[in-house]
Amino acid sequence: MWNPEVETLPRDRLQALQLERLRQTVQRQLEHVPPMGDRLRAAGVRDSRDITSLDDLKRLPFSHKTDLREHYPFGLFAVPRDQVVRIHASSGTRGKPTVVGYTRSDLGVWSEVMARALALAGVTPGMVVHNAYGYGLFTGGLGFHMGAELLGCMVVPISGGLSQRQVLILEDLGGQVLCSTPSYALNIAQTLEEQGIGLERLKLQVGLFGAEPWTEQLRDALEGSLGLKALNVYGLSEIVGPGVAGECIEVRNGAHIAEDHFLPEVIDPSTGEVLPPGQVGELVFTTLTKEALPMLRYRTGDISQIDITPCMCGRTSVRMARVRGRFDDMLIIRGVNLYPSEVERVLLGIPDVAPHYQLIVERPGAMDELTVLCEPSGSVATDGLTARIQHTLREATGLSMRIDLQSPGSVPRSEGKAVRVIDNRPH
Numbered sequence: 001m002w003n004p005e006v007e008t009l010p011r012d013r014l015q016a017l018q019l020e021r022l023r024q025t026v027q028r029q030l031e032h033v034p035p036m037g038d039r040l041r042a043a044g045v046r047d048s049r050d051i052t053s054l055d056d057l058k059r060l061p062f063s064h065k066t067d068l069r070e071h072y073p074f075g076l077f078a079v080p081r082d083q084v085v086r087i088h089a090s091s092g093t094r095g096k097p098t099v100v101g102y103t104r105s106d107l108g109v110w111s112e113v114m115a116r117a118l119a120l121a122g123v124t125p126g127m128v129v130h131n132a133y134g135y136g137l138f139t140g141g142l143g144f145h146m147g148a149e150l151l152g153c154m155v156v157p158i159s160g161g162l163s164q165r166q167v168l169i170l171e172d173l174g175g176q177v178l179c180s181t182p183s184y185a186l187n188i189a190q191t192l193e194e195q196g197i198g199l200e201r202l203k204l205q206v207g208l209f210g211a212e213p214w215t216e217q218l219r220d221a222l223e224g225s226l227g228l229k230a231l232n233v234y235g236l237s238e239i240v241g242p243g244v245a246g247e248c249i250e251v252r253n254g255a256h257i258a259e260d261h262f263l264p265e266v267i268d269p270s271t272g273e274v275l276p277p278g279q280v281g282e283l284v285f286t287t288l289t290k291e292a293l294p295m296l297r298y299r300t301g302d303i304s305q306i307d308i309t310p311c312m313c314g315r316t317s318v319r320m321a322r323v324r325g326r327f328d329d330m331l332i333i334r335g336v337n338l339y340p341s342e343v344e345r346v347l348l349g350i351p352d353v354a355p356h357y358q359l360i361v362e363r364p365g366a367m368d369e370l371t372v373l374c375e376p377s378g379s380v381a382t383d384g385l386t387a388r389i390q391h392t393l394r395e396a397t398g399l400s401m402r403i404d405l406q407s408p409g410s411v412p413r414s415e416g417k418a419v420r421v422i423d424n425r426p427h
Protein backbone atom coordinates (compact mmCIF):
# COMPACT_ATOMS: atom_id res chain seq x y z
CA MET A 1 0.00 0.00 0.00
CA TRP A 2 1.22 3.47 -0.83
CA ASN A 3 -0.45 5.27 2.10
CA PRO A 4 -1.56 2.58 4.59
CA GLU A 5 -2.67 5.02 7.27
CA VAL A 6 -5.22 6.69 5.00
CA GLU A 7 -6.12 3.64 2.94
CA THR A 8 -7.11 1.63 6.03
CA LEU A 9 -8.73 4.49 7.98
CA PRO A 10 -11.75 3.24 9.97
CA ARG A 11 -14.98 4.28 8.23
CA ASP A 12 -16.14 6.62 11.02
CA ARG A 13 -12.88 8.57 10.93
CA LEU A 14 -12.93 8.63 7.13
CA GLN A 15 -16.46 10.05 7.17
CA ALA A 16 -15.50 12.74 9.68
CA LEU A 17 -12.65 13.73 7.37
CA GLN A 18 -15.00 13.75 4.37
CA LEU A 19 -17.46 16.04 6.17
CA GLU A 20 -14.76 18.51 7.12
CA ARG A 21 -13.45 18.57 3.57
CA LEU A 22 -16.93 18.77 2.01
CA ARG A 23 -17.48 21.97 3.96
CA GLN A 24 -14.25 23.37 2.52
CA THR A 25 -15.37 22.57 -1.03
CA VAL A 26 -18.74 24.24 -0.40
CA GLN A 27 -17.01 27.30 1.07
CA ARG A 28 -14.65 27.53 -1.92
CA GLN A 29 -17.57 27.59 -4.33
CA LEU A 30 -19.56 30.09 -2.22
CA GLU A 31 -16.63 32.49 -1.99
CA HIS A 32 -14.73 32.05 -5.23
CA VAL A 33 -16.92 30.54 -7.99
CA PRO A 34 -19.77 33.02 -8.62
CA PRO A 35 -21.96 30.82 -10.88
CA MET A 36 -21.76 27.86 -8.48
CA GLY A 37 -22.01 30.05 -5.36
CA ASP A 38 -25.25 31.55 -6.70
CA ARG A 39 -26.60 28.09 -7.34
CA LEU A 40 -25.77 27.00 -3.78
CA ARG A 41 -27.43 30.08 -2.29
CA ALA A 42 -30.52 29.41 -4.42
CA ALA A 43 -30.59 25.93 -2.87
CA GLY A 44 -30.55 27.50 0.61
CA VAL A 45 -26.86 26.97 1.39
CA ARG A 46 -25.38 30.33 2.46
CA ASP A 47 -22.54 29.12 4.63
CA SER A 48 -20.52 25.91 4.84
CA ARG A 49 -21.71 25.59 8.45
CA ASP A 50 -25.14 24.77 6.98
CA ILE A 51 -23.62 21.38 6.12
CA THR A 52 -23.82 19.40 9.35
CA SER A 53 -23.64 15.82 8.08
CA LEU A 54 -22.69 13.93 4.93
CA ASP A 55 -26.42 13.43 4.42
CA ASP A 56 -26.69 17.14 3.64
CA LEU A 57 -24.88 16.39 0.38
CA LYS A 58 -28.29 15.42 -1.02
CA ARG A 59 -29.46 19.04 -0.63
CA LEU A 60 -26.75 20.36 -2.92
CA PRO A 61 -27.34 20.92 -6.63
CA PHE A 62 -25.70 18.70 -9.26
CA SER A 63 -23.08 19.97 -11.66
CA HIS A 64 -22.72 18.85 -15.27
CA LYS A 65 -20.32 18.88 -18.17
CA THR A 66 -22.47 21.64 -19.66
CA ASP A 67 -21.49 23.91 -16.72
CA LEU A 68 -17.86 23.61 -17.77
CA ARG A 69 -18.77 24.34 -21.40
CA GLU A 70 -20.93 27.30 -20.46
CA HIS A 71 -18.14 28.88 -18.42
CA TYR A 72 -15.38 27.89 -20.86
CA PRO A 73 -12.49 28.08 -20.40
CA PHE A 74 -11.75 29.31 -16.84
CA GLY A 75 -15.13 30.45 -15.45
CA LEU A 76 -15.41 27.78 -12.75
CA PHE A 77 -11.87 28.14 -11.39
CA ALA A 78 -11.77 28.97 -7.68
CA VAL A 79 -8.26 30.43 -7.55
CA PRO A 80 -6.57 33.38 -9.30
CA ARG A 81 -5.03 32.45 -12.64
CA ASP A 82 -1.47 32.81 -11.30
CA GLN A 83 -2.04 29.89 -8.92
CA VAL A 84 -3.00 27.51 -11.74
CA VAL A 85 0.12 25.61 -12.76
CA ARG A 86 -1.38 23.05 -15.17
CA ILE A 87 -4.22 22.81 -17.66
CA HIS A 88 -5.74 19.73 -19.25
CA ALA A 89 -8.71 19.42 -21.57
CA SER A 90 -11.07 16.75 -22.77
CA SER A 91 -11.31 15.98 -26.46
CA GLY A 92 -14.73 17.57 -26.85
CA THR A 93 -16.59 15.38 -29.31
CA ARG A 94 -19.28 18.04 -29.66
CA GLY A 95 -18.17 21.64 -29.83
CA LYS A 96 -15.73 23.14 -27.32
CA PRO A 97 -13.53 20.95 -25.14
CA THR A 98 -13.84 21.15 -21.36
CA VAL A 99 -10.82 22.77 -19.71
CA VAL A 100 -9.67 21.77 -16.22
CA GLY A 101 -6.97 23.37 -14.05
CA TYR A 102 -4.69 22.37 -11.18
CA THR A 103 -2.83 24.23 -8.46
CA ARG A 104 0.47 22.85 -7.20
CA SER A 105 -1.44 21.22 -4.34
CA ASP A 106 -3.92 19.66 -6.81
CA LEU A 107 -1.03 18.09 -8.72
CA GLY A 108 0.21 16.71 -5.38
CA VAL A 109 -3.18 15.10 -4.73
CA TRP A 110 -3.29 13.69 -8.24
CA SER A 111 0.22 12.22 -7.95
CA GLU A 112 -0.72 10.73 -4.57
CA VAL A 113 -3.88 8.98 -5.82
CA MET A 114 -2.07 7.74 -8.93
CA ALA A 115 0.77 6.35 -6.78
CA ARG A 116 -1.91 4.56 -4.77
CA ALA A 117 -3.50 3.15 -7.95
CA LEU A 118 -0.14 1.79 -9.12
CA ALA A 119 0.59 0.30 -5.69
CA LEU A 120 -2.92 -1.20 -5.67
CA ALA A 121 -1.92 -3.04 -8.85
CA GLY A 122 1.19 -4.45 -7.17
CA VAL A 123 3.65 -2.00 -8.74
CA THR A 124 6.67 -1.37 -6.50
CA PRO A 125 9.51 1.21 -6.54
CA GLY A 126 12.16 0.46 -9.13
CA MET A 127 9.87 -1.22 -11.62
CA VAL A 128 10.02 -0.12 -15.26
CA VAL A 129 6.77 1.60 -16.27
CA HIS A 130 6.08 1.75 -20.01
CA ASN A 131 3.58 4.59 -20.21
CA ALA A 132 1.74 4.40 -23.54
CA TYR A 133 -1.09 6.73 -22.56
CA GLY A 134 -1.15 9.86 -24.71
CA TYR A 135 0.78 12.84 -23.31
CA GLY A 136 -0.70 16.26 -23.87
CA LEU A 137 -4.03 17.82 -23.03
CA PHE A 138 -5.42 14.33 -22.28
CA THR A 139 -4.89 13.50 -18.59
CA GLY A 140 -3.82 9.87 -19.17
CA GLY A 141 -0.13 10.34 -19.96
CA LEU A 142 0.89 12.88 -17.33
CA GLY A 143 -1.38 11.37 -14.66
CA PHE A 144 0.29 7.96 -14.80
CA HIS A 145 3.66 9.63 -15.26
CA MET A 146 3.47 11.66 -12.03
CA GLY A 147 2.14 8.75 -9.97
CA ALA A 148 4.83 6.36 -11.19
CA GLU A 149 7.58 8.89 -10.50
CA LEU A 150 6.25 9.53 -6.99
CA LEU A 151 6.16 5.79 -6.35
CA GLY A 152 9.80 5.62 -7.44
CA CYS A 153 9.48 3.73 -10.71
CA MET A 154 11.58 4.16 -13.82
CA VAL A 155 9.14 5.80 -16.21
CA VAL A 156 9.38 5.38 -19.97
CA PRO A 157 7.22 8.26 -21.26
CA ILE A 158 6.66 6.83 -24.73
CA SER A 159 3.07 8.13 -25.15
CA GLY A 160 0.68 6.52 -27.65
CA GLY A 161 1.13 5.60 -31.31
CA LEU A 162 4.00 4.24 -33.44
CA SER A 163 3.38 0.65 -32.40
CA GLN A 164 6.54 -0.80 -33.93
CA ARG A 165 8.69 1.55 -31.90
CA GLN A 166 6.57 0.73 -28.82
CA VAL A 167 7.42 -2.96 -28.98
CA LEU A 168 11.11 -2.28 -29.66
CA ILE A 169 11.34 -0.03 -26.58
CA LEU A 170 9.20 -2.43 -24.54
CA GLU A 171 11.62 -5.26 -25.23
CA ASP A 172 14.92 -3.32 -25.03
CA LEU A 173 14.09 -1.34 -21.88
CA GLY A 174 12.43 -4.28 -20.15
CA GLY A 175 9.06 -2.69 -19.38
CA GLN A 176 7.38 -4.51 -16.46
CA VAL A 177 4.29 -2.33 -16.16
CA LEU A 178 2.21 -1.37 -19.19
CA CYS A 179 -0.04 1.67 -18.86
CA SER A 180 -2.39 2.38 -21.78
CA THR A 181 -5.97 2.30 -22.93
CA PRO A 182 -7.15 -1.31 -23.22
CA SER A 183 -7.79 -0.90 -26.95
CA TYR A 184 -4.27 0.38 -27.52
CA ALA A 185 -2.84 -2.50 -25.48
CA LEU A 186 -4.50 -4.83 -27.99
CA ASN A 187 -2.79 -2.95 -30.78
CA ILE A 188 0.58 -3.47 -29.03
CA ALA A 189 -0.22 -7.19 -28.58
CA GLN A 190 -0.93 -7.53 -32.26
CA THR A 191 2.27 -5.72 -33.23
CA LEU A 192 4.27 -8.08 -31.00
CA GLU A 193 2.73 -10.99 -32.84
CA GLU A 194 3.40 -9.49 -36.27
CA GLN A 195 7.02 -8.80 -35.35
CA GLY A 196 7.41 -12.34 -34.07
CA ILE A 197 8.34 -11.16 -30.56
CA GLY A 198 7.40 -13.91 -28.09
CA LEU A 199 6.34 -13.10 -24.55
CA GLU A 200 9.51 -14.75 -23.20
CA ARG A 201 11.47 -11.81 -24.63
CA LEU A 202 9.45 -9.36 -22.55
CA LYS A 203 9.34 -8.66 -18.81
CA LEU A 204 5.71 -7.54 -18.57
CA GLN A 205 4.02 -8.37 -15.26
CA VAL A 206 1.10 -6.01 -14.91
CA GLY A 207 -1.04 -3.69 -17.03
CA LEU A 208 -3.06 -0.70 -15.83
CA PHE A 209 -5.83 -0.01 -18.28
CA GLY A 210 -8.50 2.67 -18.32
CA ALA A 211 -9.92 5.80 -20.02
CA GLU A 212 -12.53 3.78 -21.91
CA PRO A 213 -15.11 1.19 -20.84
CA TRP A 214 -13.89 -2.40 -21.19
CA THR A 215 -15.05 -5.87 -20.21
CA GLU A 216 -13.92 -8.96 -18.29
CA GLN A 217 -13.69 -10.71 -21.68
CA LEU A 218 -11.18 -8.13 -22.88
CA ARG A 219 -9.28 -8.57 -19.60
CA ASP A 220 -8.84 -12.27 -20.44
CA ALA A 221 -7.76 -11.44 -23.99
CA LEU A 222 -5.17 -8.89 -22.78
CA GLU A 223 -3.77 -11.21 -20.12
CA GLY A 224 -3.43 -14.01 -22.65
CA SER A 225 -1.82 -11.98 -25.40
CA LEU A 226 0.50 -9.85 -23.23
CA GLY A 227 1.34 -12.26 -20.41
CA LEU A 228 0.40 -9.87 -17.63
CA LYS A 229 -2.21 -9.25 -14.94
CA ALA A 230 -4.64 -6.63 -16.25
CA LEU A 231 -6.13 -4.11 -13.83
CA ASN A 232 -8.72 -1.41 -14.20
CA VAL A 233 -8.05 2.23 -13.32
CA TYR A 234 -10.88 4.75 -13.33
CA GLY A 235 -10.91 8.49 -13.56
CA LEU A 236 -12.13 11.54 -15.44
CA SER A 237 -10.51 14.89 -16.05
CA GLU A 238 -13.36 16.91 -14.49
CA ILE A 239 -12.65 15.24 -11.13
CA VAL A 240 -8.85 14.90 -11.38
CA GLY A 241 -7.91 12.52 -14.22
CA PRO A 242 -6.97 8.84 -13.79
CA GLY A 243 -6.59 7.75 -10.16
CA VAL A 244 -10.10 8.41 -8.85
CA ALA A 245 -10.29 4.65 -8.29
CA GLY A 246 -8.19 1.56 -8.94
CA GLU A 247 -8.49 -2.22 -8.59
CA CYS A 248 -6.42 -4.10 -6.04
CA ILE A 249 -4.32 -7.01 -7.31
CA GLU A 250 -5.54 -9.18 -4.40
CA VAL A 251 -9.19 -9.25 -5.42
CA ARG A 252 -9.60 -7.46 -8.78
CA ASN A 253 -13.29 -7.04 -8.24
CA GLY A 254 -14.26 -3.40 -8.24
CA ALA A 255 -12.00 -0.36 -8.03
CA HIS A 256 -11.20 1.22 -4.63
CA ILE A 257 -12.27 4.87 -4.66
CA ALA A 258 -9.81 7.34 -3.10
CA GLU A 259 -12.59 8.48 -0.80
CA ASP A 260 -10.53 10.91 1.24
CA HIS A 261 -10.33 13.03 -1.94
CA PHE A 262 -13.45 12.08 -3.93
CA LEU A 263 -16.88 11.49 -2.42
CA PRO A 264 -18.99 9.10 -4.52
CA GLU A 265 -22.75 8.74 -4.93
CA VAL A 266 -24.87 6.64 -7.27
CA ILE A 267 -28.10 8.20 -8.48
CA ASP A 268 -31.08 7.31 -10.60
CA PRO A 269 -30.17 9.23 -13.76
CA SER A 270 -33.75 10.17 -14.55
CA THR A 271 -34.93 11.36 -11.10
CA GLY A 272 -31.63 12.34 -9.48
CA GLU A 273 -32.57 10.30 -6.42
CA VAL A 274 -29.65 8.79 -4.48
CA LEU A 275 -29.61 5.00 -4.71
CA PRO A 276 -28.51 2.64 -1.90
CA PRO A 277 -25.21 0.72 -2.22
CA GLY A 278 -25.39 -2.17 -4.66
CA GLN A 279 -27.90 -0.55 -7.01
CA VAL A 280 -26.91 0.33 -10.54
CA GLY A 281 -27.10 3.98 -11.55
CA GLU A 282 -25.07 7.02 -12.59
CA LEU A 283 -21.87 7.78 -10.70
CA VAL A 284 -21.62 11.23 -9.16
CA PHE A 285 -18.46 12.63 -7.56
CA THR A 286 -17.73 15.53 -5.24
CA THR A 287 -14.12 16.66 -4.97
CA LEU A 288 -12.97 17.12 -1.37
CA THR A 289 -9.52 18.67 -1.75
CA LYS A 290 -9.35 20.23 -5.22
CA GLU A 291 -8.41 23.93 -5.11
CA ALA A 292 -8.45 25.13 -8.71
CA LEU A 293 -11.62 23.37 -9.84
CA PRO A 294 -13.74 22.20 -6.91
CA MET A 295 -16.75 20.16 -8.05
CA LEU A 296 -19.93 19.42 -6.13
CA ARG A 297 -22.00 16.42 -7.19
CA TYR A 298 -20.55 16.18 -10.70
CA ARG A 299 -22.60 13.85 -12.88
CA THR A 300 -20.18 11.59 -14.71
CA GLY A 301 -22.63 9.88 -17.06
CA ASP A 302 -20.89 6.61 -16.16
CA ILE A 303 -23.10 3.68 -15.21
CA SER A 304 -21.83 1.67 -12.25
CA GLN A 305 -22.65 0.58 -8.70
CA ILE A 306 -20.90 0.77 -5.33
CA ASP A 307 -19.90 -2.13 -3.11
CA ILE A 308 -19.48 -1.26 0.57
CA THR A 309 -18.48 -4.75 1.77
CA PRO A 310 -14.97 -4.87 3.27
CA CYS A 311 -12.24 -5.96 0.84
CA MET A 312 -9.77 -8.77 1.52
CA CYS A 313 -6.84 -6.45 0.76
CA GLY A 314 -7.49 -4.53 4.01
CA ARG A 315 -8.37 -1.18 2.47
CA THR A 316 -11.48 0.40 3.97
CA SER A 317 -12.62 2.39 0.92
CA VAL A 318 -15.72 1.42 -1.05
CA ARG A 319 -15.34 -0.14 -4.48
CA MET A 320 -17.04 0.81 -7.73
CA ALA A 321 -18.03 -1.81 -10.28
CA ARG A 322 -16.55 -1.74 -13.76
CA VAL A 323 -18.29 1.00 -15.76
CA ARG A 324 -20.78 -0.56 -18.18
CA GLY A 325 -20.74 2.43 -20.42
CA ARG A 326 -21.48 6.09 -20.47
CA PHE A 327 -25.00 7.35 -20.79
CA ASP A 328 -23.75 9.38 -23.76
CA ASP A 329 -22.46 6.24 -25.45
CA MET A 330 -25.65 4.26 -25.12
CA LEU A 331 -27.12 3.52 -28.53
CA ILE A 332 -30.82 3.26 -29.09
CA ILE A 333 -31.32 0.90 -32.02
CA ARG A 334 -34.93 0.38 -33.10
CA GLY A 335 -35.98 1.29 -29.57
CA VAL A 336 -33.58 -1.11 -27.85
CA ASN A 337 -30.85 0.24 -25.53
CA LEU A 338 -27.39 -1.07 -26.33
CA TYR A 339 -23.98 -0.31 -24.84
CA PRO A 340 -21.01 -0.97 -27.16
CA SER A 341 -19.36 -2.81 -24.25
CA GLU A 342 -22.21 -5.34 -24.35
CA VAL A 343 -21.29 -6.22 -27.95
CA GLU A 344 -17.64 -6.53 -26.85
CA ARG A 345 -18.56 -8.89 -24.02
CA VAL A 346 -20.52 -11.13 -26.39
CA LEU A 347 -18.02 -11.04 -29.27
CA LEU A 348 -15.05 -11.97 -27.09
CA GLY A 349 -16.99 -14.89 -25.67
CA ILE A 350 -17.20 -16.49 -29.12
CA PRO A 351 -14.25 -18.73 -30.01
CA ASP A 352 -12.36 -17.76 -33.19
CA VAL A 353 -13.25 -14.04 -32.96
CA ALA A 354 -10.45 -11.48 -32.55
CA PRO A 355 -10.84 -8.70 -29.93
CA HIS A 356 -11.13 -5.94 -32.55
CA TYR A 357 -14.52 -4.52 -33.47
CA GLN A 358 -16.39 -1.44 -34.56
CA LEU A 359 -20.12 -0.69 -34.72
CA ILE A 360 -21.65 1.25 -37.60
CA VAL A 361 -25.17 2.61 -37.24
CA GLU A 362 -27.13 3.77 -40.27
CA ARG A 363 -30.70 4.58 -41.19
CA PRO A 364 -31.05 3.87 -44.90
CA GLY A 365 -34.87 3.91 -44.75
CA ALA A 366 -37.19 4.18 -41.77
CA MET A 367 -35.31 1.67 -39.62
CA ASP A 368 -31.92 1.76 -37.91
CA GLU A 369 -29.38 -0.76 -39.11
CA LEU A 370 -26.44 -1.87 -37.03
CA THR A 371 -23.38 -3.41 -38.65
CA VAL A 372 -20.67 -5.06 -36.58
CA LEU A 373 -17.22 -5.03 -38.17
CA CYS A 374 -15.09 -7.80 -36.72
CA GLU A 375 -12.36 -10.28 -37.62
CA PRO A 376 -11.58 -13.95 -37.16
CA SER A 377 -8.75 -14.63 -34.71
CA GLY A 378 -7.02 -17.03 -37.09
CA SER A 379 -5.84 -16.24 -40.59
CA VAL A 380 -9.06 -17.56 -42.11
CA ALA A 381 -12.61 -17.58 -40.84
CA THR A 382 -13.95 -20.90 -39.68
CA ASP A 383 -17.08 -22.31 -41.34
CA GLY A 384 -20.27 -20.64 -40.28
CA LEU A 385 -18.53 -18.05 -38.09
CA THR A 386 -20.61 -15.15 -39.42
CA ALA A 387 -23.85 -16.98 -38.69
CA ARG A 388 -22.59 -17.96 -35.24
CA ILE A 389 -21.72 -14.35 -34.36
CA GLN A 390 -25.06 -13.09 -35.64
CA HIS A 391 -27.00 -15.70 -33.68
CA THR A 392 -25.08 -15.17 -30.42
CA LEU A 393 -25.43 -11.38 -30.57
CA ARG A 394 -29.16 -11.63 -31.28
CA GLU A 395 -29.67 -14.03 -28.37
CA ALA A 396 -27.78 -11.76 -25.98
CA THR A 397 -29.11 -8.34 -27.00
CA GLY A 398 -32.45 -8.99 -28.68
CA LEU A 399 -31.24 -7.12 -31.75
CA SER A 400 -30.45 -8.52 -35.15
CA MET A 401 -27.25 -7.04 -36.53
CA ARG A 402 -25.46 -7.30 -39.84
CA ILE A 403 -22.07 -8.97 -39.38
CA ASP A 404 -19.26 -7.79 -41.63
CA LEU A 405 -16.49 -10.33 -41.04
CA GLN A 406 -13.37 -8.71 -42.42
CA SER A 407 -9.96 -10.14 -43.16
CA PRO A 408 -7.51 -10.09 -40.22
CA GLY A 409 -6.03 -6.62 -39.65
CA SER A 410 -8.84 -4.73 -41.45
CA VAL A 411 -10.84 -3.38 -38.50
CA PRO A 412 -9.40 0.07 -37.64
CA ARG A 413 -6.96 -0.15 -34.71
CA SER A 414 -6.84 2.19 -31.72
CA GLU A 415 -3.99 4.70 -31.38
CA GLY A 416 -5.30 5.82 -27.99
CA LYS A 417 -8.98 5.98 -27.28
CA ALA A 418 -10.80 3.48 -29.48
CA VAL A 419 -13.51 4.63 -31.87
CA ARG A 420 -16.08 1.93 -31.14
CA VAL A 421 -19.11 3.47 -32.78
CA ILE A 422 -19.65 5.35 -36.03
CA ASP A 423 -23.18 6.72 -36.02
CA ASN A 424 -24.15 7.80 -39.51
CA ARG A 425 -27.81 8.35 -38.74
CA PRO A 426 -29.21 11.77 -39.63
CA HIS A 427 -29.75 13.84 -36.44
Ligand SMILES: [Zn+2]
Nearest residue numbers: 248251311313
Ligand atom coordinates in the same frame (compact mmCIF):
# COMPACT_ATOMS: atom_id res chain seq x y z
ZN1 LIG B 1 -9.08 -4.49 -2.24
